[in-house]
Amino acid sequence: xxxxxxxxxxxxxxxxxxxxxxxxxxxxxxxxxxxxERFIGAYLAQTLDEALKKAKSLTDExxxxxxxxxxxxxxxxxxxxxxxxxxxxxxxxENFVPVYSADAYEKLAESGAILLGKxxxxxxGMGESGCYSALGSVNNPYDSSKIPGGSASGAAAAxxxxxxxxxxxxxxxxxxxxxxxxxxVTAFKPTYGLLSRYGIIAHSSSIDQVGVIGEGIADxxxxxxxxxxxxxxxxxxxxIDPMDWLQFSSGSIQGMRxxxxxxxxxxxxEESRRAYESAIQAFRHLGAEIIELRLEGxxxxxxxxxxxxxxxxxxxxxxxxxxxFGVRVAADSxxxxxxxxxxxxxxxxxxxxxxxxxxxxxxxxYGKYYEKALKARQLAKSSYESLMQQCDAFLAPTAPFAxxxxxxxxxxxxxxxxxxxxxxxxxxxxxxxxxxxxxxMPIGMHLSAKSLGERELxxxxxxxxESTGYHKNKPxxxxxx
Amino acid sequence: xxxxxVIGLEIHCELKTSSKIFCxxxxxxxxxxxxxxxxxxxxxxxxxxxxxxxxxxxxxxAGIALNCTIQRASQFDRKNYFYADLSKGYQISQYxxxxxxxxxxxxxxxxxxxxxxxxxRIHIEEDAGKIVHKNGMSYLDDNRSSLPLIEIVTMPDxxxxxxxxxxxxxxxxxxxAAGVSDCRMQEGSLRFDVNLSIMPQGSTVLGTRTEMKNxxxxxxxxxxxxxxxxxxxSVLEGGGSLFQETRRWDDEKGMSFGMRSKENAQDYxxxxxxxxxxxxxxxxxIENIKLSMPELPEAKMQRYIGLGASEKDAEMLxxxxxxxxxxxxxxxxxxxxxxxxxxxxxDIAAKVRLDSLExxxxxxxxxxxxVKMSEKGEISLSAARKxxxxxxxxxxxxxxxxxxxGLSQISDESAIRQIVSEVLEANPKSVADIKSGKSKAxxxxxxxxxxxSKGAANPALVNRIIAEILEL
Numbered sequence: 035x036x037x038x039x040x041x042x043x044x045x046x047x048x049x050x051x052x053x054x055x056x057x058x059x060x061x062x063x064x065x066x067x068x069x070x071e072r073f074i075g076a077y078l079a080q081t082l083d084e085a086l087k088k089a090k091s092l093t094d095e096x097x098x099x100x101x102x103x104x105x106x107x108x109x110x111x112x113x114x115x116x117x118x119x120x121x122x123x124x125x126x127x128e129n130f131v132p133v134y135s136a137d138a139y140e141k142l143a144e145s146g147a148i149l150l151g152k153x154x155x156x157x158x159g160m161g162e163s164g165c166y167s168a169l170g171s172v173n174n175p176y177d178s179s180k181i182p183g184g185s186a187s188g189a190a191a192a193x194x195x196x197x198x199x200x201x202x203x204x205x206x207x208x209x210x211x212x213x214x215x216x217x218x219v220t221a222f223k224p225t226y227g228l229l230s231r232y233g234i235i236a237h238s239s240s241i242d243q244v245g246v247i248g249e250g251i252a253d254x255x256x257x258x259x260x261x262x263x264x265x266x267x268x269x270x271x272x273x274i275d276p277m278d279w280l281q282f283s284s285g286s287i288q289g290m291r292x293x294x295x296x297x298x299x300x301x302x303x304e305e306s307r308r309a310y311e312s313a314i315q316a317f318r319h320l321g322a323e324i325i326e327l328r329l330e331g332x333x334x335x336x337x338x339x340x341x342x343x344x345x346x347x348x349x350x351x352x353x354x355x356x357x358x359f360g361v362r363v364a365a366d367s368x369x370x371x372x373x374x375x376x377x378x379x380x381x382x383x384x385x386x387x388x389x390x391x392x393x394x395x396x397x398x399x400y401g402k403y404y405e406k407a408l409k410a411r412q413l414a415k416s417s418y419e420s421l422m423q424q425c426d427a428f429l430a431p432t433a434p435f436a437x438x439x440x441x442x443x444x445x446x447x448x449x450x451x452x453x454x455x456x457x458x459x460x461x462x463x464x465x466x467x468x469x470x471x472x473x474x475m476p477i478g479m480h481l482s483a484k485s486l487g488e489r490e491l492x493x494x495x496x497x498x499x500e501s502t503g504y505h506k507n508k509p510x511x512x513x514x515x
Numbered sequence: 516x517x518x519x520x521v522i523g524l525e526i527h528c529e530l531k532t533s534s535k536i537f538c539x540x541x542x543x544x545x546x547x548x549x550x551x552x553x554x555x556x557x558x559x560x561x562x563x564x565x566x567x568x569x570x571x572x573x574x575x576x577a578g579i580a581l582n583c584t585i586q587r588a589s590q591f592d593r594k595n596y597f598y599a600d601l602s603k604g605y606q607i608s609q610y611x612x613x614x615x616x617x618x619x620x621x622x623x624x625x626x627x628x629x630x631x632x633x634x635x636r637i638h639i640e641e642d643a644g645k646i647v648h649k650n651g652m653s654y655l656d657d658n659r660s661s662l663p664l665i666e667i668v669t670m671p672d673x674x675x676x677x678x679x680x681x682x683x684x685x686x687x688x689x690x691x692a693a694g695v696s697d698c699r700m701q702e703g704s705l706r707f708d709v710n711l712s713i714m715p716q717g718s719t720v721l722g723t724r725t726e727m728k729n730x731x732x733x734x735x736x737x738x739x740x741x742x743x744x745x746x747x748x749s750v751l752e753g754g755g756s757l758f759q760e761t762r763r764w765d766d767e768k769g770m771s772f773g774m775r776s777k778e779n780a781q782d783y784x785x786x787x788x789x790x791x792x793x794x795x796x797x798x799x800x801i802e803n804i805k806l807s808m809p810e811l812p813e814a815k816m817q818r819y820i821g822l823g824a825s826e827k828d829a830e831m832l833x834x835x836x837x838x839x840x841x842x843x844x845x846x847x848x849x850x851x852x853x854x855x856x857x858x859x860x861x862d863i864a865a866k867v868r869l870d871s872l873e874x875x876x877x878x879x880x881x882x883x884x885x886v887k888m889s890e891k892g893e894i895s896l897s898a899a900r901k902x903x904x905x906x907x908x909x910x911x912x913x914x915x916x917x918x919x920x921g922l923s924q925i926s927d928e929s930a931i932r933q934i935v936s937e938v939l940e941a942n943p944k945s946v947a948d949i950k951s952g953k954s955k956a957x958x959x960x961x962x963x964x965x966x967x968s969k970g971a972a973n974p975a976l977v978n979r980i981i982a983e984i985l986e987l
Contacts, residue, residue, distance in 0.1 A: 114561045127560070134554050136561065235560040240789035268563050269791050346789060349595050352604025353558045357655075372597045395595075395784040404786060 037062035039508070042105050042199040042253035049104045056089040056104035059199075060148060063106045067150070067197050070511045075172050076192035078111050079119050080151035088148050100145035101259040101280065107142065108198035110189040111152040112159055113244070114233040115139050118149075122235045123167035124157045126360040126379045136233025137268070138202055138244050138261045145260040150198055153188025157384045158351060159204055159237035161185045162212050162449035165440065166383040175217055175509040176475050180437040183216035183449070185209040185237075186245070190217040193247050195511055200248040200257050206238050207339045208432075208453030210245030211465035215432035215478025218467045220495070220505055221247045222254040225485045226460030227272035230265030236350040238343035239270075241457050250505040251464060251495040255279040274486070282492035288321035290494060292481075293425030295329040298452060302431045309469040309477040310431050313498070317429070320497045325425050332455050335414035339454040340447045341407035344391030351388060354379060386446075411458050418459040422484035427494050432465040432478035456482040464495050467504040476507070516752075517716040520744040521724075522679045522709060523671035526686060527664055528696045529642065529704035530573045536641050536663035537564030537607065544702045548647070548656040556661035558602025563790050566591075570663040571614070571794055573695045574639045575804050577665055578615030580693040580811055581634055581686070585801050589614040591639075591788040596781050599653070600644040602660050610785040613638035614794065620689070622681045625674065632682050633670040640664050659703075665695070671710065671721065676740035680733050683707060688812045688834040691870075700731050707736050712757075713747045722747070723757040727764045727771055739764040743771060815839055822852035828860045835869035844879020849886035858886065862900055866907050876910030884913045892973055898922035926973045928980070931964070934972065935980045938963045949985060957981060 037045055037059045048054040064082055071077060085106065092104055109115065112122040116135040121127045135143070143149070156166040164172050164187030172187040174180045175195040182191050186203025190213035193201050203210040205223040214221030222245060229244040236242060244261070246254040258279040265271045292314075299310045318324050356362040356375025363374035380388065394403035421428060430452040438444055447454075456463040463482035471477055483491040499505050532542050538555035555562040578585050592610040618634035644660035646653050667686065673679045687705060691698045698705040707730045712722040727743060730736045743762070750757055762771040775781075810818070812833040819829035819842070832839045838859055845855045859869070859882075867875055882903070889899040894917055905916045917923050925931060938960055939946055948956040957978070964977045981987075 122560070130560075132554075132559065132561065134559075134562065232563055233561040236790075238789075267565060269565055270789075345786065349593050349605050349784070349786070350560075352595060352597065353560065353602065355597055355599075355604055357599045358558065358602065359560075368599060369597070392784065395786055397782050397784070400784075400786075 036066065038066040038196045038199075040199070041249040042102075042256055043250070045199055046101065046103070046105060046256060056092045056146075056148060057086070059104060060085050060089040060106055063150060063197065063199075070195050071197060073173065073178060073512050074175055074191050074195045074197065075170055076153050076188040076195065076197055077108065077151040078121060078123065078154045078169055078188065081118060081149050082151070085148045085150055092146055092148075098146065101256040102142060103146035104148065105199045105256070106148045106150050108150050108153045108189060108192045108201040109139060110155050110186045110201065110203040112155060112204055112235040112237070113139055113202060114235065115149070115152065118152065120152065120235070121169055122158045123155045123169050124354075124380070124384070125168045126354040127235075128169065128360055130360065132233070134233060137230035137265045139233065141261045141263075147260070153186070153192050153201060153203075155187060155189070155203070155209075156185035157381045158235065158347065159185040159206055159209055159242075160347060160384050160387050162208060162447065163438075163444055164213055166381055168381045174437055175511055177437070177473070177513055179439055180475060181216065181440055181444075183213035183433070183437065185213075186247070187213045189247050190214045190219055190221065193217075193219045193249065194509060196508065200246065200253050202257070203245050203247060204234055204237065205243050205245035205457070206241045206343055207447070207450040207457045210247055211432055211453050211463060211478070211480060212449050214247055214465045215480075216437040216476065218470075218476030218478075218507060218509065219247055220250050220254060220464065220466045220499075221245055222251065222258070222464050223456070223462060224258070224262070225272070225462045225488065227270050228262055228462075228486075228488075230268045230271050232265055232267040236346075238346040239350060240346060241339065241343060250499045251466065251492055252283045252499075254464075255283040255492060277488065279488075279492070282489050283496040285493045285497075286321060287317070287494050287497045290322045290427070290490060291325055291425040292317050292322045292494065293325045293327040293421065293428040295327055295430070298329055298430035301434045303435060305471040306431050306436065306477055309471075310429075310479065313429060313468045313479045316498055316502055317494070320501060322494070327421060327424055327428070329421065329428070329430070331414045331417035332451060334410040335418075335455040335458050336447060336451050338407040338410035338414060339450065339458055341391075341394045341403055342411060342458075344387045345395045345404055345407075346391070348388045348391035348395065351380075351384075414455055415459045418455050418461060419484065422461070422487070426487070426490045427481050427483045430480045432480040436471055436473065436477070437475050452480050459485070461485050462488050462491055464491055466495050466499065467507060468502070469504055470507060518713040518744075518748055518751075519716050519718070520675055520740070521671045521712045521714060521721055522673040522676070522740060524667075524669045524673070524679060524682060525708040525710070526667040526683065527706045527708070528577070528667065528690055528698065530570050530663040530665060531694065531696050532567055532569045532573065532663050534567055535661045536567050536570050536639070537661050538562075540661070542662055544699070544704070546658055548654070549658060551658045552660065556602065557657055558604070558660075564607060564788075566791060566794070567663060570639060571796075572804060573663075574614050574637060574665050575796070575801060576693045576808060577667070577690060577695045578618065578637050579805055579808060580689045580695070581615075581618040581620055581637065581667065583615035583618030583634060583637060585796065586612065586614055586616060587797070588612065588793050588795050590793045591791045592785045593788045594640075595784040598643070599655065600646050600660075602644060602657060606641060606643060607788055607791070608640035609638035611787065612793075620682065620685060622678065622685055625678060630672070630678075632672040635668045635670055637665050637667050640666060671712070671724075676737045676744065679709065679740055680737040683733055683736055685812075685834070688836070691836045692809055692811050692815070692839075694809055703731055706731050709736060709740050709743070711740055711743050711747070713744055713751070723759055725757065725759065726761045728761060730764055735764060735766045738766070738769065739771060742769065746771070819852065819856065822846065824852045824856035828856035831860045831864070831869065832856055837872040838864075838869035841872060841879045841882065845882035845886060848880045848883020849890065851886050851890050854889065855883065855886050858882070858899070858903060862903050863907065866904070875907060877906040881906060881913055888913065888917065892924060892926050892975075893917075894922050894924050895970070895974070897970070898924065921969070921971065923971060924973045925968055925971045926976060928976065931968075931972055931976050932980050932984075934964050934967050935960070935977060935984060938967065939981075939984060946985065949987070
């Protein structure tokens with residue numbers, strides 16, 4: 035049995051009992067990466083030598099009591115790692131080696147988790163398809179002709195292809211949940227402020243949140259136990275008492291109110307609709323009270339998230355001007371150099387979004403677009419909150435349609451229709467596998483709760499996964515036809 | 516046609532904190548290029564701003580000192596523009612909700628009576644870095660990047676360059692006294708933007724306004740305003756028309772140059788900064804700052820007048836923080852406010868700038884000691900002046916200087932009686948003149964006595980003894 039085939043939780047139990055060592059785990063992952071990475075392309079850079087060194091050095095004083103001790107993992111490449119290349123999949127940062135580490139990476143390193151490498155994403159996190167990396171594309175482990183979903187495509191693909199026991203990505207309007215849905219793994223986006231944004235290359239500061247990807251929700255809980263907590267380096271970090279994540283993933287959901295809205299699966303296709311219905315049935319059998327609700331405001335939430343995320347990105351990425359970082363295309367004036375550098379340095383999708391975001395914030399358009407988006411955000415937030423007064427968690431398909439072919443046209447932002455609302459409300463959400471369609475592609479379901487409603491969320495998804503086992507499904511790589 | 520000049524000021528003032536506004540780098544002038552930098556103020560991706568609370572406190576102090584309403588809730592916004600000295604590609608400022616609003620400051624108007632200049636707002640922002648051009652290349656120095664600033668924006672209430680200068684001087688004195696800033700103009704910690712327009716005398720319709728940025732002395736502020744006002748007038752009188760623009764004042768050439776017009780004006784795309792939570796202040800916080808406010812120039816002036824200083828001296832001292840500290844220390848020793856104050860505003864001000872007292876080598880109590888010696892008749896007033904001049908130049912203790920220069924005044928009655936007797940004996944004609952009522956001759960005798968004593972005799976005593984001997 036290859037250790038790499040185990041979930042993080044299963045591996046952690048073997049390490050705990052002394053039945054496997056961190057070194058054996060790393061060696062297994064290295065074998066796995068060597069055999070399948072060429073079909074997947076999840077990693078932009080691997081840190082296997084360092085990983086081996088770290089595995090060898092993990093001894094008792096390296097905190098073997100931590101929930102992630104000895105676990106090999108991957109980080110999306112928009113999470114800064116000191117002395118390790120961090121590119122955000124952009125030409126601008128192709129050679130950027132930060133002199134600081136993201137809070138989440140620091141905590142994982144201290145807890146004895148072992149970094150395998152940095153995974154690809156849509157440039158600066160801008161994309162839902164996973165097709166907009168400037169530095170190498172990621173394949174869907176279930177079918178390389180299909181999109182992996184984005185933006186944290188590599189982080190999801192690495193876990194799906196057993197090339198990492200867990201991974202971290204950054205979720206804006208669905209950036210860990212969409213690829214998790216398309217790649218058949220579980221992704222958790224916490225309440226805004228629960229994880230520090232320190233060292234995260236910002237895309238949309240008011241929405242960005244580090245997300246955790248694992249085989250199942252129990253794996254996410256192990257990781258959250260190690261990385262959550264207040265960080266004084268992030269002013270939006272929540273000042274709250276630490277939660278006991280390991281307690282969240284067990285317990286009964288008897289009487290828990292789970293809401294659904296049949297219309298949420300309207301465009302999702304017959305198979306996704308059936309998966310939705312059967313997920314509802316599964317929760318009912320587990321003792322949840324199923325409540326039919328009307329989801330309102332998600333269209334506005336989607337529009338607001340587009341405007342806000344693009345506008346914030348246009349400001350966050352203004353520092354890439356040809357003066358300080360990476361790409362510099364000199365022209366005969368200072369302004370000319372900025373224009374030439376940015377024209378050359380950003381990819382097409384990034385440029386579309388930066389232009390759109392800039393447009394929405396000009397003096398003439400601020401009232402027409404940006405201010406309205408802020409109002410729409412408030413409306414979406416309050417309509418989400420009132421939805422959450424009627425239920426403990428709300429269920430919907432994660433994506434409105436199955437993974438498209440790589441070359442099929444995709445309406446920008448359309449994939450986020452069911453994920454954007456929780457993002458704008460700052461609320462926690464999980465995407466988890468809920469079946470396989472007739473093309474052999476995974477179907478993901480999305481469960482979200484009120485802000486800081488993580489306990490309900492983890493308990494519900496955990497119960498679902500223990501009873502259905504969908505999350506245990508693995509792709510055959512390369513795909514057997 | 517007679518025109519009236521209309522001026523509004525924007526004052527940028529660096530706050531006296533020990534670290535920068537959003538990171539823990541030192542707030543210190545000078546140092547090696549980029550010595551005081553970190554990933555945060557260099558604009559590296561992933562680093563977040565964390566607000567320095569001292570900057571908020573100092574901004575609130577400025578607001579209280581300038582009679583503003585302190586807002587219970589304010590918020591940081593991003594001002595977006597591309598410029599090489601702007602490390603993040605945006606400046607964190609306060610646009611929509613500044614921390615202080617609706618203040619005022621009274622200044623003497625040109626016609627002599629007090630006039631009130633309204634202050635629209637004070638907001639907190641971060642400074643940009645500096646571009647250094649040398650050897651045909653351009654370099655960046657980010658030591659200044661992210662230093663804490665406040666910007667004070669007045670209404671267009673000043674009616675001449677002189678009024679603008681008066682406002683600027685008074686504002687500076689207040690900001691220094693309130694402990695908000697060092698206001699070192701040569702280090703750029705206080706800079707002015709002048710918004711100026713002219714209109715026909717008596718009109719109430721403001722003319723087209725132009726802006727001159729980054730003036731860093733009172734002199735260039737006044738000159739730039741004079742020059743710009745004259746330029747407006749000559750354009751209008753020549754039948755031309757003005758357009759709204761930003762101009763750069765060249766202090767060496769004594770003229771301004773157009774930089775950009777309104778049509779090319781930047782669109783800063785302000786929006787609330789999502790990395791920072793709103794600043795929320797409660798009444799207790801503001802009340803605490805009010806209670807701990809240092810004494811401001813106005814109150815100080817009144818107090819000095821109460822102690823006996825002349826109105827003019829009291830005003831001068833209260834407006835220069837360093838001079839007022841010197842005065843207070845010297846007065847504690849001397850107990851004579853009038854003389855202490857006049858020596859500072861006269862003898863000392865002639866040699867050293869009162870608003871810095873840079874390089875003085877004596878302590879306030881040294882000065883107090885000099886005043887006290889003069890008061891007690893141990894030295895004459897002119898000896899006191901000599902002693903002070905010596906102290907300014909070389910330092911040293913007053914007693915030692917008085918001794919070394921032989922300035923101590925002879926107040927020994929028998930010694931003086933001896934000298935006076937000698938003088939009277941040697942000048943029988945003068946004695947006769949005095950006796951016959953020509954009192955002018957007394958002056959001659961006093962002069963001779965002073966001459967013999969090398970100026971050390973106490974003149975009052977000399978006069979009294981003459982009168983005694985001649986039984987006048």
